[in-house]
Amino acid sequence: xxxxxxxxxxxxxxxxxxxxxxxxxxxxxxxxxxxxxxxxxxxxxxxxxxxxxxxxxxxxxxxxxxxxxxxxxxxxxxxxxxxxxxxxxxxxxxxxxxxxxxxxxxxxxxxxxxxxxxxxxxxxxxxxxxxxxxxxxxxxxxxxxxxxxxxxxxxxxxxxxxxxxxxxxxxxxxxxxxxxxxxxxxxxxxxxxxxxxxxxxxxxxxxxxxxxxxxxxxxxxxxxxxxxxxxxxxxxxxxxxxxxxxxxxxxxxxxxxxxxxxxxxxxxxxxxxxxxxxxxxxxxxxxxxxxxxxxxxxxxxxxxxxxxxxxxxxxxxxxxxxxxxxxxxxxxxxxxxxxxxxxxxxxxxxxxxxxxxxxxxxxxxxxxxxxxxxxxxxxxxxxxxxxxxxxxxxxxxxxxxxxxxxxxxxxxxxxxxxxxxxxxxxxxxxxxxxxxxxxxxxxxxxxxxxxxxxxxxxxxxxxxxxxxxxxxxxxxxxxxxxxxxxxxxxxxxx
Numbered sequence: 001x002x003x004x005x006x007x008x009x010x011x012x013x014x015x016x017x018x019x020x021x022x023x024x025x026x027x028x029x030x031x032x033x034x035x036x037x038x039x040x041x042x043x044x045x046x047x048x049x050x051x052x053x054x055x056x057x058x059x060x061x062x063x064x065x066x067x068x069x070x071x072x073x074x075x076x077x078x079x080x081x082x083x084x085x086x087x088x089x090x091x092x093x094x095x096x097x098x099x100x101x102x103x104x105x106x107x108x109x110x111x112x113x114x115x116x117x118x119x120x121x122x123x124x125x126x127x128x129x130x131x132x133x134x135x136x137x138x139x140x141x142x143x144x145x146x147x148x149x150x151x152x153x154x155x156x157x158x159x160x161x162x163x164x165x166x167x168x169x170x171x172x173x174x175x176x177x178x179x180x181x182x183x184x185x186x187x188x189x190x191x192x193x194x195x196x197x198x199x200x201x202x203x204x205x206x207x208x209x210x211x212x213x214x215x216x217x218x219x220x221x222x223x224x225x226x227x228x229x230x231x232x233x234x235x236x237x238x239x240x241x242x243x244x245x246x247x248x249x250x251x252x253x254x255x256x257x258x259x260x261x262x263x264x265x266x267x268x269x270x271x272x273x274x275x276x277x278x279x280x281x282x283x284x285x286x287x288x289x290x291x292x293x294x295x296x297x298x299x300x301x302x303x304x305x306x307x308x309x310x311x312x313x314x315x316x317x318x319x320x321x322x323x324x325x326x327x328x329x330x331x332x333x334x335x336x337x338x339x340x341x342x343x344x345x346x347x348x349x350x351x352x353x354x355x356x357x358x359x360x361x362x363x364x365x366x367x368x369x370x371x372x373x374x375x376x377x378x379x380x381x382x383x384x385x386x387x388x389x390x391x392x393x394x395x396x397x398x399x400x401x402x403x404x405x406x407x408x409x410x411x412x413x414x415x416x417x418x419x420x421x422x423x424x425x426x427x428x429x430x431x432x433x434x435x436x437x438x439x440x441x442x443x444x445x446x447x448x449x450x451x452x453x454x455x456x457x458x459x460x461x462x463x464x465x466x467x468x469x470x471x472x473x474x475x476x477x478x479x480x481x482x483x484x485x486x487x488x489x490x491x492x493x494x
Contacts, residue, residue: 042139044149050136051159054166055233057129058295060364062308065125071101074121077308080444081318082107082118083177083474088446089463090437095319095346110466114475114494122177123477126170127184133167134187158227161220162235165243168213171206172247176448179203179473179491198484200476207247214244225269232286233296233363238269242292242367249375250452257379261372270369272395276403277337279370282353282362290370294363306360310352318442319346323463328438331415336406338441348442355406365443370396374436381428387421389428393435394418400439468493 057065057078066075085091086108093104106112112119139145140160167185174181183201221227221237228234245260264270273279273290285294297307312318320339328335337349349355353362377392401416419431436449450456451472460467470493481488 042145042149044151047136047139047146047149047151047159050132050139051163054129054132054136054163055295056132057125057170058364058366059297059305060295060307060309061297061304062306062311064304064308065128072117073124074103074117074119075124076121077312078125079118079121081309081442083122084444084447085318085442088450089321089460089465090324090441090446092319092321094316095343096316098316108465110460110468110471112475114478114481114490116475119177119474120477120479122173123480126174129170130167130184131187133163133170134184136163137167138187157220158222158234161217161237161240164213164217164220165235165240168210168217169243171210171213172243175203175206175210176250176451177474178476181206182488183209185209199487200489207251210247211244214240214247218244223267225267226286233294235293236269238264238267239293239367241267242372245372245375246367249378250448252382254379254382257375258383261376261379264372270372272369272373272399274399274402276334276400277349277355277406279365279368280337280350280353280362282359285353285363290368291363291365292367292369292372294365294367297361297363299359299361307351307353307362307364308360310358310360310362313347313351314358318348318351320441324437324441327434329416331411332400332438333403333405333411334400334438334441338438340406349406350442370399370439371436371443371445374432374439378429378432381425381432384425386423386425386428389432390419390422393428393431396435396439470494 059065060077062077063069063075065078066073069076081091082104086093086104087110089108091108093101093108103112103116103118106116107118137160140156140163146156171181171183180200180203182198183206184197188197217235218237218240221235221240223237225236225238226232226234227236241260241264245257245264248254248256248260270292271289273288278284278288279290281288285291285296296305298305309318325335325339337355339346339348347358351362353359373392373396377389380386380389380392397416397418401411403411405411419428422428433449433453433455437446440446447456450459456472457467457469470491473491475494476488476490478490481490
């Protein structure tokens, strides 16, 4: 029992270091296990909570992971939207430019330094998730603890599958943002050991852990679309296989991409929705065919679990750039779901989850089948199967042009016509790049796409951004370098 409590306190300590303020040592992260909720044995509800808490760094609730209005730490909400959509020049900070939160403008202009709080924010969120995953995996891997709690083997396997997936997800995000990062795969047994792991591990070593976690998560998961129908937001085997395919995509392992997507399709759980907006409509959450993994925002809960980006949008944040709007072909219905035409209210229905109300419970969609299909098209193109690649592109375009429009208008004939047959890999790749931008706009994929394609410098410098070669990796947060006493080193160029 004493060892369990020590591990919990160490995780709190590690999470507090990530936040970067000594006063946070007195504040346990929301949802994390603490000594006062533990009796002589870990209760079943406590083991369940240990896994549920791992999901929380995926949410966009304002101040929902790190308490307080810590704009100075970049932790008011999960800021993928800043590091992906603003950085890629798809999005401006606001539709009426002002001096509010200038650190976001610095990301868009590539004038940032390692002190910019955007980097600290994502680092904090991901490592809090990893620390919680390590704790839960430790508990659930202990047969005596699981038996004493009265948990069934089936439930234990499902929860372990979720924890391994989420740890892989957070580490994959860290690697894509920062390259080499500290690798902590188990809860340290002492504070000294916790500090000793504050060293950057080589990217390949971290990715080996990612792949190991994915493989283990998949081996423990059931084939059900919703392994727990009462809580459909939980990680499914489909989400695990999709992440496996995405990791292979980023490593340009095209045959593995295709193998994983074929395995995903064999589950029979996913297809394109008939209507584009159904993936984002809060009234259709967990009843659509396309969403593979999403964070489940809800109203009227304590602690708060709402989609805080709805409020940020109401303050004038997150408007499209002219270049992003120009990327849409005429009459493409996807544009007005991604950003409205009102010059004084550039809300995104996709982010909010409704075309009629400013609701606060729209889910954050992390993976959906349209994204997977475009990965498949890319892999097919790279392996010389041009006809099937073009067919997938046209499948995405056909769904878009036959979707209901946000403003009730009629899509005129000739909208989003099919791409013609082509045997040019370069031409097809250009079509894929174009389709990904408009299909997945404001879903926090664009900057990673530009980086993995090797086109970030060309695209962003052409748009007047100060992108340099070393910007393919973000800087390690300066506060973590300082806290480590220099044992965590900086990326070149910063």
